[in-house]
Amino acid sequence: MTSSPSSPVQFDHPLNVIVATDCGSTTTKAILIEKVGEEYRQTYRGEAPTTVEAPFEDVTRGVLNAIAEIEELSGRKILDGEKIVTPNRAGQGDPMTGVDIYISTSSAGGGLQMMVTGVVQSMTGESAQRAALGAGAIVIDVLASNDGRLPHEKIERIRSMRPDMILMSGGTDGGAVTHVVEMAEYVSAAEPRPRFGATYKLPLIFAGNKDARPQVQRILGEKAALEITDNIRPVLEKENLAPARDKIHDLFLEHVMQQAPGYRKLMEMTGAPIMPTPAAVGVIMETIAKREGLNLIGVDIGGATTDVFSIFKGVFNRTVSANLGMSYSISNVLAEAGLPNIMRWVPFTIDEQTIRNRIKNKMIRPTTIPQTLDELQIEQAIAREALRLALIHHKSLASGLKGVQQERTISDMFEQQASGKTLIDMLQLDLIVGSGGILSHAPRRIQSMLMMVDAYEPLGVTALSVDSIFMMPHLGVLSTINEKAATDVFVRDCMIYLGTCIAPIGQGKDGEVSASYEIVFPDGKTVRDRLRFGDLTLYPLEPGKSATITVEPAKHVNAGAGIGVTLTRKVQGGVVGLLLDGRGRPLQLAEEQGARIASLKKWFDAVGLYPAAS
Amino acid sequence: MAHSYTPGLTVTDRTVIRRRRLLPLAGEVLVHAGGNVRCDQAVARAQLPGKVYPVNLANQLSVAPGEIKEYLVKREGEAVQKDEILAENKPLIKWFKTEIRSPVAGTIESVSSVTGQVLLREPPRILDLLAYVDGAIAEVIPHQGVVVEADCALVQGIFGIGGETWGEIIVAVGSPDEPLLPAHLTAAVKGKIVVGGSFLSSGTMAKAKEIGVAGLVVGGIHDKDLRELLGYDLGVAITGTEQVGFTLILTEGFGAIPMAAKTFNLLSAHVGQRAAISGATQIRAGVIRPEIVVPYRGSAVTAAGRGHQREGVRLGDSVRIIRDPFFGRISEVSALPHDLRKIPTESEVRVLEVKFSDGTRAVVPRSNIEVIEGA
Numbered sequence: 001m002t003s004s005p006s007s008p009v010q011f012d013h014p015l016n017v018i019v020a021t022d023c024g025s026t027t028t029k030a031i032l033i034e035k036v037g038e039e040y041r042q043t044y045r046g047e048a049p050t051t052v053e054a055p056f057e058d059v060t061r062g063v064l065n066a067i068a069e070i071e072e073l074s075g076r077k078i079l080d081g082e083k084i085v086t087p088n089r090a091g092q093g094d095p096m097t098g099v100d101i102y103i104s105t106s107s108a109g110g111g112l113q114m115m116v117t118g119v120v121q122s123m124t125g126e127s128a129q130r131a132a133l134g135a136g137a138i139v140i141d142v143l144a145s146n147d148g149r150l151p152h153e154k155i156e157r158i159r160s161m162r163p164d165m166i167l168m169s170g171g172t173d174g175g176a177v178t179h180v181v182e183m184a185e186y187v188s189a190a191e192p193r194p195r196f197g198a199t200y201k202l203p204l205i206f207a208g209n210k211d212a213r214p215q216v217q218r219i220l221g222e223k224a225a226l227e228i229t230d231n232i233r234p235v236l237e238k239e240n241l242a243p244a245r246d247k248i249h250d251l252f253l254e255h256v257m258q259q260a261p262g263y264r265k266l267m268e269m270t271g272a273p274i275m276p277t278p279a280a281v282g283v284i285m286e287t288i289a290k291r292e293g294l295n296l297i298g299v300d301i302g303g304a305t306t307d308v309f310s311i312f313k314g315v316f317n318r319t320v321s322a323n324l325g326m327s328y329s330i331s332n333v334l335a336e337a338g339l340p341n342i343m344r345w346v347p348f349t350i351d352e353q354t355i356r357n358r359i360k361n362k363m364i365r366p367t368t369i370p371q372t373l374d375e376l377q378i379e380q381a382i383a384r385e386a387l388r389l390a391l392i393h394h395k396s397l398a399s400g401l402k403g404v405q406q407e408r409t410i411s412d413m414f415e416q417q418a419s420g421k422t423l424i425d426m427l428q429l430d431l432i433v434g435s436g437g438i439l440s441h442a443p444r445r446i447q448s449m450l451m452m453v454d455a456y457e458p459l460g461v462t463a464l465s466v467d468s469i470f471m472m473p474h475l476g477v478l479s480t481i482n483e484k485a486a487t488d489v490f491v492r493d494c495m496i497y498l499g500t501c502i503a504p505i506g507q508g509k510d511g512e513v514s515a516s517y518e519i520v521f522p523d524g525k526t527v528r529d530r531l532r533f534g535d536l537t538l539y540p541l542e543p544g545k546s547a548t549i550t551v552e553p554a555k556h557v558n559a560g561a562g563i564g565v566t567l568t569r570k571v572q573g574g575v576v577g578l579l580l581d582g583r584g585r586p587l588q589l590a591e592e593q594g595a596r597i598a599s600l601k602k603w604f605d606a607v608g609l610y611p612a613a614s
Numbered sequence: 615m616a617h618s619y620t621p622g623l624t625v626t627d628r629t630v631i632r633r634r635r636l637l638p639l640a641g642e643v644l645v646h647a648g649g650n651v652r653c654d655q656a657v658a659r660a661q662l663p664g665k666v667y668p669v670n671l672a673n674q675l676s677v678a679p680g681e682i683k684e685y686l687v688k689r690e691g692e693a694v695q696k697d698e699i700l701a702e703n704k705p706l707i708k709w710f711k712t713e714i715r716s717p718v719a720g721t722i723e724s725v726s727s728v729t730g731q732v733l734l735r736e737p738p739r740i741l742d743l744l745a746y747v748d749g750a751i752a753e754v755i756p757h758q759g760v761v762v763e764a765d766c767a768l769v770q771g772i773f774g775i776g777g778e779t780w781g782e783i784i785v786a787v788g789s790p791d792e793p794l795l796p797a798h799l800t801a802a803v804k805g806k807i808v809v810g811g812s813f814l815s816s817g818t819m820a821k822a823k824e825i826g827v828a829g830l831v832v833g834g835i836h837d838k839d840l841r842e843l844l845g846y847d848l849g850v851a852i853t854g855t856e857q858v859g860f861t862l863i864l865t866e867g868f869g870a871i872p873m874a875a876k877t878f879n880l881l882s883a884h885v886g887q888r889a890a891i892s893g894a895t896q897i898r899a900g901v902i903r904p905e906i907v908v909p910y911r912g913s914a915v916t917a918a919g920r921g922h923q924r925e926g927v928r929l930g931d932s933v934r935i936i937r938d939p940f941f942g943r944i945s946e947v948s949a950l951p952h953d954l955r956k957i958p959t960e961s962e963v964r965v966l967e968v969k970f971s972d973g974t975r976a977v978v979p980r981s982n983i984e985v986i987e988g989a
Contacts, residue, residue, distance in 0.1 A: 151668040151731075178679065182729040189666040189723065189733050193639065215728055304850075323849060328897055332849035356837035357868040358938060364773045364851050364867065364897060368937040368982045369963065375938055376959040443960035611960060 015482050017088045017099045019070065019078060020474035021063050022277055023050055023106040023266075026303065026367060028059075030066035031471050032074060032099075033478070033489055040485040042493040045469055046070040051262075058262035060269065063104070084269055103481070104270050105473040106263075107277035112137040112252055115163040117187070118144045119170035119179045124208065127233045128169040129397065130317065131207070131241040135248035136279030137165070138305065138322045143186075145170070145179040151186065158190035165251055166192065166202065166224070167244060168216070171209025173234045180212040184219045191223065201225040203251040207232045207244040225255060252276060272481050278307045278320060280476025285309045285433065286316045287479050288490060294430040297456070299387060300472070301436035303327035303366050306386055308394035312423045317398035321390040326383060326438050327366030334359050337385035344589050345381035345454065347600040348374060373610060376443070380451055383438045387455035395422040426459045427505075427560060433495070435467035445575045446538070446607050449498040453579065457587050459505050460560025461549075461569050464498045497543045499574030503581040506557035507588070510534035514582045515553040522547060535582040536603040541573030549578070579607070622934070622985035623770040623865075623903065625877050631766055631907060632752060635743055636759035638662075647754050651762060653780050653890045653909075656742040657751070658759045664736030667718050671701050672730020674714050679730030686732075688722055695719050700732065746778050747890045748909040767884060767908040769865070769877055771831070774893030774904025775843070776861035777854050781828035783889050783908065785882050787811040791872035794832055796821040803827055807891055807906065809881045813870035816842045823859030829891040831881065831906060833866040833873040834942070840868075854894025854902070861893040863904045866934070871942035874934065876986060884908045927985060933968060937982040944986070945970045 016035040021028055028051075032044040046069025051062035064082060071078050077097045078084060085098035114137040118125030121144035132139050140161050143154055166187065170180040187204070194202045204224035206216045213228055220226050230243040253273055267274060275283075281300055289296040289311035298309040304325040309318045323332040334342065339352060355378065362368060362379075370376040399422050434440070434452050442448045448466050458464075471494050479486035504515050512533045519527045522545045531537065531551075541547055550568045551559040561567040571578060583603075590596040604610055641660025651657060671686075672679040685701040688694050694716045702713045720736040749764030784806045786798040794810025799821045807829040808822070814832045816839040822830055841847050843858050865877050889908040896902040927933070931947045949967035956962050957979060964980045 151670075152666060155666045155668070178729050181726070182731065185724065185726055185729060185731065185733065186666075186668070189668075189735070191663065329850055331847070331851075335847040335849050353836055353838055360837045360840075360848075360868040361936070361941065364895075365936045365984070366897060369961065369979050370959055371937060371979055371982060372939055372958050441961070 011101070011481075013087045013100060015100045015485065016090065017076075018478065018482075018485065019067060019084070019099045019102050020471075020478060021066060021102075021104045022280075022470070022473040023052075023059050023062065023104060024277065024302075025107060026050060028062035028066045029470060029474075030063070030070055031469075031474050032070050032076070033474075033485060035485075039492065040488040042471060042489045044070045044074040045471075046073065052260060056261075058265070059106070059260065060262045060265045063266065063269075086271065101271035101481070102269055103272045103274075103474070103477045104266065105275045105277045105280040105477050106260075106266075112165065112248075112276050113140050113163050114138070114165045114167060114248075115140050115158065115161055115192070116142050116167045117170065117183050118142070118168075119146075119176055119183070119208075120144060121147050123236065124169045124171070124233050126397065126399075127239050127241070128167050128207070128244075130239070131169075131232050131244040132167050132248065133318045133320060133397075134241055134279075134282065134316065135245040135252075136276030136282070136318075137248065138320050143183065145183065155186050155190045158187055158192050162193060163202070164194060165248065165255070166204045167248065168204065168206045169208040169232050169244075171212055171231075172236055173210050173231050175209055175211075177209060177212045177215070180208050181215045181219070184212075184216045188219045188223055200255075203227065203255045205229060205244060205247050205251065207247070225251075227251060249273070249275070249279065272477065275473075275477045275480070277473045278318065280473040281307065281435070282309050282316065282318050282476070284472050284476035284479055284486060284490060286311055287483065287487060289316075290314065291487060295425075295428050296431045296433060297391070297424070297429060298433040299390065299435065299439075299452075301326060301383060301386060301390075301434075301438055303437075304329050306390040306436075308390050310394065310398050310424055312398075312425065312428065315398075315423055317394070317423065319390070319394040319397050321386075321393050324386040324390050326379065326386065326436075327362055329363075330359055330382060331363045333382050333386045333389070336389055337382075342378075342381050342385050344596060345384050345600070346377055347597050347604065348377075349593070349597075350374075350378075377610070379438065380442070380447060383451050384455045387452065391424075391456055395424045398423050426457070426462075429458060429462050431463045431465065432456060432458065433465050433467065435470060435472055437470075439466050440468060440470055444609065445496065445498055446609055449501070449576045449579065450607065450609060453501050453503075453581060454587065457585055458501050458503055459585055460558075460567070461500060461502050461571060463500045463572050463574075465495045465574070466498060467494055468496045469494075497572060497574035499541060499576040499578055500571040501579045501581055502549060502551065502559075502571070503583075503585055504531070504551065504553050504557045504559045505585040506554070506563075507584045507586075508533035508554070508557075513554055514557055514584070515551050515559055517552070517580070518550045519578065520548045531580050531582040533582055533584055534599065534602075535580075536606045537580040537582070538577055538607045539580070540577040541571075542577075543574050545573040546570050547573065547578065623772060625769050625874070625880060625986060627767045627880055627883070628910075629766065629768050630763060631747070631768060632761050632763050633746060634755075634759065634761050635746060636755070637741070637743055637757075640757045641741070643754050643756065643758075643760060645751050645754070645760060647751050649751050651745040651749060651751060653745055653748050653888075655745050657745045657762070658743040660741045660743070661738035662741050664720055664738050665718075666723065667720075667734045667736070668731050669700065669714065669717065669734060670729070670731045671714055675701065675703055675712060677703075677730075680727045682730050682732075683725065683727060686725065690722050690725050693719075693721050694734065744778070746892070747907050748888070748911065764907065764909045766910060767880060769831075769880060769906040771863035771865045771904040771906075772867055773851060773853075774861065774863040774895045775840070775853050775856050776829075776858060776893035777856075778890065778892045778894075779828045779861050780888060780890050781805050781807040783807050783809060783881060783884050783887055783906075785809045785878075785885055790833065790875055790878035793870065794818050794830070799825055799827065801825060807831065807889055809878070810873075811878070812872045815839055819843055819858075819860075819862075827860045829861040829863065829893075829906075831863045831865065831891075834864055834869045834871040835862075836870075837868050851895050851897040854892070854896075856893075861891050861904075863891065863893055863906065866942050867936065869941065874944055874986065876932070881906070927966065927980065927983070932986045933983040934986055935968070935978055935982060936984050937979075940976060940978065943970060945976075947983075948975060 018033040048065035089097040116128035125144040300307040475486040553559040559567040637660040723733040723735040752763035753761040792811035794814040810832040812833040945968035948969040954962040
């Protein structure tokens, strides 16, 4: 498939049977989607190790192996040797042969790695970063004229990096030319070498001041595979990221993917352009948020990176914390969070040397799984810290545009609200979606729910869900060719609704009343009780069911409607249910170890977090 | 037919390896296909472009960028010495004279009348790419490098620090479960590759550096000692460029873990022979394992093959358990149940049963073992 994401794909046959893969760094995951009646359902899945490394060095091997697993489980013939049979033969009376389309996403080989440049770090530098992140890239570095590095340091930095692609921006249209051209001169002098070898021209996108285009063309036109596109910041008040994002996708397919082993073959096999995995996950989250009118935070915590997506009031943002993950980067989580922050979530003591060794052993043997309960508890503690740190990073970048002139009244000046405030308002958050092995494959769903609640500290009323088997990338790329199929499967098969967390904001002594509440369940049963500070309480409420909760907070507590104001809300159930979190916001754990462990054990018992110790 | 392939570490007495030796940028290949090479012989050479120094003449002379050409003493493409005058103004009063001197020796690469800056480039640096292993040149890749092929014994480790080096193998302990102590390192091990047993501490590392050991190979170390060695907490397993005084390879993992008997015995069998060693490790996106390569001299290199591709784990396989609670223990696969089993975490996973040398058995998730590969 060689058409670009910016031009839609046309089909001459109905799409009733779809096979989709995601080629990850470690595993290739395949799913089968079939139209059942009027709706689309995910029916089977298969998995196989990704084969970009020696001895295979051909990503299609892993793809064929994963699809072969689906063939075995479903009884459907999909492969004819190494070819995928399309379209489905239902029209010829053989509905169990063939599929109507094969699509794929990829993050194999470490994904798309980019370097971006701008003139002012907090303005065009940040916009360029958002454009690259939104396209699914990992941003290795952000260079700006005012980033504090000396010119020769900037040049050395560009030289020593091995990006797949560079995005240059800077200058509003009609604005600064000198600094933009200066940066182009540095890039030209540095002669950046891409990851894939000496004979490959580095793709470089210029999305800055249009007045600087002739100079940039002259300086970089011969040295790089230069593409010019619309300014991402044409005026300070406006960001225009879509043209640059589309160009990144096109160049990703045309240049980067061509170099990775077997990708040329893979591109010929697919019926739609291959997307970078995080871009696809972002697309499906954005689709769902817009469809349901939700403010949403999504997180995908993988082995090497943690991607955070947010949609607040329709504004989409994505960040990737390339240094936070559960296997390859697990030691980074330890380095960034510090051992005390990890151990505060663990209900036992363990000496520092032992736990450091265990974490390093997971780093060098990333495909292992916890076998004992204490190992699971340690991993889930580390996950809490990775999630927490990734959200902090996300909040700083998912912000209003900086450098925008604001009209101020006298009272504004006293409030000192700078431009660039974070868009992430936890009180307005409707839904948290979790994805990634540690969340999707937790032995008990309450573990996934509590990891996200502890890390994100949602305020007021917030629903939570997880991706059941990591199929969001598949649905993201599917949504580009058939939105109904993608959203059907997302709602019916992908999302496992965990339930709703109700967390009043405020602090108090353990045992003090935080709020009184009444829950009316769908069968008419009513529960009235008090939520005390330090308590965690769980009420089962099935998926698809809803209840009505009325929360009357204590005078100094905010249940979500204002301090001291009673809140009444319809809340959704899930496989876990309703979690009433009286531990206070912000969440504070006891300093003293004995007290902290006692609290943890009390909460774990209250919600049935782990099996009882034998 | 789909199958899972979980590659383990290779520990073999005889194999043929091929190592691609590529320059970071186009250069000259110095050897021919079929020729024999030594590990420390240059096989290719490139000129690394010198560092670039920008000098903003417009700012320094307080003139507009478009005017700097009028003040230049040197032209684009000309050589310049350190402190030589690049540009100067010609004021009526000499006291107001400004001379801009070059901060480095090099060449004037470009002059920009848009930014007012001059880019100076230092002379190129010669980079010699060495063969790394004693072997034969199997392939020449014009302007880029070669493929070196070697008939050798190969030991892969799980984690390493430091780059490529060479030395004679010496085994300093009596058994694979004995720790390597500072007392084991005498002046006789200078420049050698020292094989220890289960463990070495920061004290042993310090002694190794002092003596000038080329490489250290042990079962395990403590993470805190690694932190002390590097001076920082290692975040991701991408190594090979550290300069700590020696190359270090762990064969088992982190902690005090006896070296696998097979590994210890193989290295012991090659005492006194010269080996090439590399600590470079990369766990993802292009897996690289630290290794010890002991070439066989005088033997004809057989046709290079990729080696036998095993099809997953089999009964009777020797495996290393790579996760607690049995971390580091070597055992034999005694059963391969098909169905998923519930483990103490309550996860339902594919498992296997292993038998230890003392006859006891255990059930372990399949993802928590590593096959010990090689003949």
